[in-house]
Amino acid sequence: MADIAQAAKTAVQDIGKRIPRPQSVGNYLLSRLHELGCNVVFGVPGDFNMEFLDQIEDFDGISWGYNANELNAGYAADGYARVKGGGGKDGMGVGAVCTTFGICTLFPNYSLFLVEQHLANLTVYEGVGELSCVNAIAGSEAELVSVVHIVGTPSTVSQADGAILHHTLGNGDFNVFARMYKEVTVAQASITPENAASEIDRVLRLCVLKRRPVYIALPTDVAAKTIVADMKPLDLRRDVNPKDAEDEAVKHLLAILEKAERPAILVDGCCQRWHVESQVRKFVEKSGFPVFSAPMGKSVVSEFHAQYRGAYVGEHTPKPIRDELESRDVLLMVGAIKSDFNTGGFTFHVKPESLIELHSSYCKIFHATYNVGFEGVLRKLTERITHRPWALPAAFEPGTPGVREDSATDITQTFFWTELGKHLAVEPYCVVAETGTSSFGASALKMPRGSRFVSQVLWGSIGYAFAASLGTALAGRELESPLRTVLITGEGSFQLTAQEMSTFLRHKLTPIILIINNDGYTIERYIHGETREYNRTAMWKYARSLDYYSVDQDKATYPRFGLQQRIVKKQDVAGALSRAFQEKDAIHVLEIVMDKMDAPQGMVKTAAKTRAENKYNGDS
Known part of the structure; x- marks a missing residue:
């Protein structure tokens, strides 16, 4: 094992030296992942990936994730990639997950459509495998997250023979699962010793440049095969805008912006996905324009910035913020993602003749479209625009109002989010919020520069946040300025991915875990079905989760346990939150008990629109 470890260390040291040298296929892949800022591979052992897992365990600079199941591992890789996006090569880190071939323990509802397209009569076996991960990878595809899914497959000999192996359909087709993944990844590769270096480089490059997941099939007898490969750095240069087209677009933009009487900027999710946050901030500073954010663009600009005006979610926006944005004669929207939850149910009310959109591959100026991406355009705009300071009234402070009136004793949504916001405003944190009550509540809280906000607004897979926060916590610990994770999730969502609590302990992570217990699925x-039993989950002792997932024999390896508290009364909230935020060397679990029909008003309005769209109105 010492020889393997030394070979792995040498592989890392050789990156950038252009030294063709013998190494295993597995070590070549790991060296490339490390080059991209990936220091952990999440996943679950299975018989077809364990040769590669030996190499991961012996590789200097990459650790194993120790996940409870593959779905959680995929979520964790997604969360890791979102935070490490600012920490990898050229600011483009990736997440990685490794599973074995085929079977699944779980069939997430969101992935069934993929399975049904290809396997109408699939028998589901208990066990580990790549199919458990497909929902997580589909979410990364939808939300533009760079995740590498490595699948240990049967040996090349077994595949060539068409062997009837376990974890297969028994028909000799070893490519059926890869064909499924073709629907939810931007690139796929089946690795052989002959193509290993070129194929690994190809898919990893596309993973980074396209901001989408990729799929790598690594046969169990190929991982340890020796290859000789040139370790020059990956070519991650992005396409440069054609100079004439870019200059024409910038000239057009400047002419409009410098004549505008009430211009403003609206930042959205693709600013983060394509890592142009710093360019956006420079443009905001140089222009002096008021700036707003869409939900998926939260934390791109400090919400305490003098020019920040608030979050815009269409008709669900507080009236003062909505009136201010919708009255602008020019709105420059950067990185728009026009999904339903991100736009208040498609209720953005900005006139086309006032709207300018800057995207990663094109820019739309009113009714004219230029095939140039926003990175170069933002840089030139910042250099050339004339700064105009604007006299802005005091920003409206919306908070997160709930539907229940405040109470002297009970914890209401309005009260809780106000108390939590006091702590998140003090210093940067990575806030991970589950879709539903948690994301709608947290999205209105003001966060300072350097903060990260992670929520699966588009894909919206229930249970995502808890497992993703494992990835954000590991990534946050690796950053030059470390970020502590604050997780906010509902008790129903927590039940789907709660197994990863033991993985938090194994990695000695110290997040603050806030579980909102409102007796079931409030958004549903x-x-x-307000009174239907299917919307009520079986009750757990959520605040005692650390006790359940810890054992005496491993306690010496755990982080310090902080608060494990079930909070029912309003008077206990402030003290518990204060202690959790002050004790940074401990992991805390707070169960916050609220009325089952109390909810952020933005969520209630969104649910009402969804209810109306889903309502059966009779045969046409």
């Missing part, structure tokens, strides 16, 4: 109750 507002959509349909």
Whole structure:
């Protein structure tokens, strides 16, 4: 093992030296992942990936994730990639997950459509495998997250023979699962010793440049095969805008912006996905324009910045913020993602003749479209625009109002989010919020520069946040300025991915875990079935989760346990939050008990629109 470890260390040291040298296929892949800022591979062992897992365990600079199941591992890789996006080569880190071939323990509802397209009569076996991860990878595809899914497959000999192996369909087709993944990844590769270096480089490059997941099939007898490969750095240069087209677009933009009487900027999710946050901030500073954010663009600009005006979610926006944005004669929208939850149910009310959109591959100026991406355009705009300071009234402070009136004793949504916001405003944190009550509540809280906000607004897979926060916590620990993770999730969502609590302990992570217990799926109750039993989850002792997932024999390896508290009364909230935020060397679990029909008003309005769209109105 010492020889393997030394070979792995040498592989890392050789990156950038252009030294063709013998090394295993597995070590070549790991060296490339490390080059991209990936220091952990999440996943679960299975018989077809374990030769490669030996190499991961012996590789200097990459650790193993120790996940409870593959779905959680995929979520963790997604969360890791979102935070490490600012920490990898050229600011483009990736996440990685490794599973074995085929079977699944779980069939997430969101991935069934893929399975049904290809396997109408699939028998589901208990066990580990790549199919458990497909939902997580589909979410990364939808939300533009760079995740590498490595699948240990049967040996090349077994595949060539068409062997009837376990974890297969018994028909000799070893490519059926890869064909499924073709629907939710930007590139795929089946690795052989002959193509290993070129194929690994190809898919990893596309993973970074396209901001989407990729799929690598690594046969169990190929991982340890020796190859000789040139270790020059990956070519991650992005396409440069044609100079004449870019200059024409910038000239057009400057002419409009410098004549505008009430211009403003609206930042959205693709600013983060394509890592142009710093360019956006420079443009905001240089222009002096007021700036707003869409939900998926939260934390791109400090929400305490003098020019920041608030979050815009269409008709769900507080009236003062909505009136201010919609009255602008020119709105420059950067990195728009026009999904339903991100736009208040498609209720953006900005006139086309006032709207300018800058995207990663094109820019739309009113009714004219230029095939140039926003990175070069933003840089030139910042250099050339004339700064105009604007006299802005005091920013409206919306908070997160709930539907229940405040109470002297009970914890209401309005009260809780106000108390939590006091702590998140003090210093940067990575806030991970589950879709539903948690994301709608947290999205209105003001966060300072350097903060990260992670929420799966588009894909919206329930249970995502808890497992993703494992990835954000590991990534946050690796950053030059470390970020502590604050997780906010509902008790129903927590039940789907709770197994990763043991993985938090194994990695000695110290997040603050806030579990909102409102006795079931509140967002679903507002959509349909307010009194139906299917919207109520079985009750757990959520605040005692650390006790359940810890054992005496491993306690010496755990982080310090902080608060494990079930909070029912309003008077106990402030003290518990203060202690959790002050004790940074401990992991805390706070169960916050609220009324089952109390919810952020933005969520209630969104659910009402969804309910109306889903309502059966009779045969046409």
